[in-house]
Every structure is written in structure tokens, then in C-alpha cells.
Amino acid sequence: MAGPSILHCLLAISLLSCAAHAQLTTNFYAHRCPGLEAIVRTGMIQAVAAERRIGASLLRLFFHDCFVQGCDGSVLLDAGGEKTAIPNNSSIRGFKVIDTIKASVEKKCPGVVSCADILALTARDGAFLLGGPTWAVPLGRRDSTTANQGLANANLPAPSSNLSTLISKFANQGLSPAEMTALSGAHTIGQAQCRNFNDRIYNDTDIDPSFAALRRRTCPSSGNSNLAPMDVQTPATFDADYYRNLIAKRGLFRSDQALFNGGSQDALVRQYCANPALFRSDFVKAMVKMGNINPLTGTAGEIRANCRVVNS
Numbered sequence: 001m002a003g004p005s006i007l008h009c010l011l012a013i014s015l016l017s018c019a020a021h022a023q024l025t026t027n028f029y030a031h032r033c034p035g036l037e038a039i040v041r042t043g044m045i046q047a048v049a050a051e052r053r054i055g056a057s058l059l060r061l062f063f064h065d066c067f068v069q070g071c072d073g074s075v076l077l078d079a080g081g082e083k084t085a086i087p088n089n090s091s092i093r094g095f096k097v098i099d100t101i102k103a104s105v106e107k108k109c110p111g112v113v114s115c116a117d118i119l120a121l122t123a124r125d126g127a128f129l130l131g132g133p134t135w136a137v138p139l140g141r142r143d144s145t146t147a148n149q150g151l152a153n154a155n156l157p158a159p160s161s162n163l164s165t166l167i168s169k170f171a172n173q174g175l176s177p178a179e180m181t182a183l184s185g186a187h188t189i190g191q192a193q194c195r196n197f198n199d200r201i202y203n204d205t206d207i208d209p210s211f212a213a214l215r216r217r218t219c220p221s222s223g224n225s226n227l228a229p230m231d232v233q234t235p236a237t238f239d240a241d242y243y244r245n246l247i248a249k250r251g252l253f254r255s256d257q258a259l260f261n262g263g264s265q266d267a268l269v270r271q272y273c274a275n276p277a278l279f280r281s282d283f284v285k286a287m288v289k290m291g292n293i294n295p296l297t298g299t300a301g302e303i304r305a306n307c308r309v310v311n312s
Helices: 004-021 036-050 052-065 095-108 115-129 149-155 163-171 177-188 198-204 207-215 240-246 264-273 278-288
Strands: 191-193 228-230
Touching: 004 278, 036 095, 036 115, 052 115, 052 177, 052 198, 095 115, 115 228, 115 278, 177 240, 177 264, 198 207, 207 228, 240 264, 264 278
Parallel strands: none
Antiparallel strands: 191 228
């Protein structure tokens, strides 16, 4: 029979294991930082009032964080190369908003709330403030101490991706094709740079000619940084028009149109177009699942004081 010292050691190991693999919960900060969500919402209301596009930018930033070593705030680090990875360089944005909200949170609850959790909340609020659904965000993530440029280049789907590539990259993160199609509906808000869709509007045939002509007015064949709305109908409103655009062959990216091009997701695209409430419900479920991709919890990682740098 094991002696007391051995039992104590086993108990300690068990407790440490539980701490390192704790589950996210929606009431994680209920006692340690009860005003957290109100602080984040206030900051997001101010940010979206100043620039509506920022809601979409922060939603995208969360996606780019979660697909690279999990939802751990690594994309916020200045060092490590993740910010300058090919899918992110001169593209992802919203860092100053995160800095401002983090500073407000630190004044109220110093050293308690992770940057990863703040990013998750801003993604939710960004969608909601542009007309999208709201949901209870599971919290309890901790911040990574490293970023990973190589994983960002490998894991994030390019705007030129075909359907099989998209399905594979989402599957690598534990997300189904249906969840991929629901999450892609985030492209109902936001803007994109010409260089990410110029080849499509000049060379593709599965595109509405009038839509291609409209986009060519501000996007030369050589590509540049001029912006165009990803949803041509209601670019600053979170709705199901993204799917209506796909059916009309008005997907801005090849990766958008790939969802409705004679493939496995056509039926779901039609469903979301006909039933926006179903899209909103599925989007929420997929966002919660994406937010649970490999979070650091318990004693793993750290709570950064400054989202841009690891603690010294």
C-alpha cells in the first residue's frame, strides 16, 4: 500500500494536471473581475463609433489568433513574427483597440484578465455591434509567451483557397465543413485589399460580370491596397447577405465563392440565405467551438500586463 508521502505526491500531480487543463467557463471572472464585460463593451462601443470597420477587424483578428497554436493571444505579440506572417502582414488590425481596452481592464482588475480573453470578447462585441448575434463567451484563457510565424503561414487559409483546401485547414483545427461555412459568414462585414482578389475579378469565370466590373473600377489587375467591401450589399451590417452574394456569384475571394460552386457546401449556403436565423445560430455555436481551440488554462502561459510583449 502506498505511503502517505506517495499519496500526497500523487494528489499534488493530479491537482496540477487539473489546473493545467481547466475548462473555459462563462463565469470565470465573476468574482475576480465582475465588471470585465461591461468594460470591454464600453471600449468596443467607442471603437465602432469611431470606425465601424473595426468590429470586423477584431473578429478576424480572433480567428487568426485561434488558428495558430490555439486561442492564446499569440497574434498580439510584436515579437515572434506572427504579425508579419504572409496572411497577416499589413492586413490584420485592431491592436490599438485591444491596448486601450486592456489598459482599462488593468485599472479595474490588475494582473487578472488575459489578452486572449479580451480578444475573444472584442470579437463577440464587434459582431454584435454591427447587427450580429451575441453569446456567452467561455473565458479562462491565458496568454502564450511565444508567437509562431511558420504556423501562421501554414494554418491560415489564403483568399485563393479552393474548397478542399478550406475543408482541410478547418479540419486541422477540429472544425467541420458546416462550421467552416458558418464561420465564413463573418465576411458579411469588413473590407479587403485589392491584392487579395485582383486575380479573381480579372481571370475567373465563376463570377458575375457586373460585379467583376464594379470591383475593377478601384482594383487594377496588378493589385494594390485599395479596399473593397466583402459584402457588396450591406458591407457594414452583420446579416446573411454574404450567402446571397455567393449564390449570385458575387463572392469577393475565390475562397468565398468556393463555398457555392457545385460542391458539398452549396445546400448549406442556400439554407443560410433562406433562413438567416439558422445562420446566426450556427455562427454562434461555431464561434464558441473555435474559441475553445487549444486554450492555455490553469498554470500554463501567463497573464500579460501588456498584450504586445511577454512579461519580463
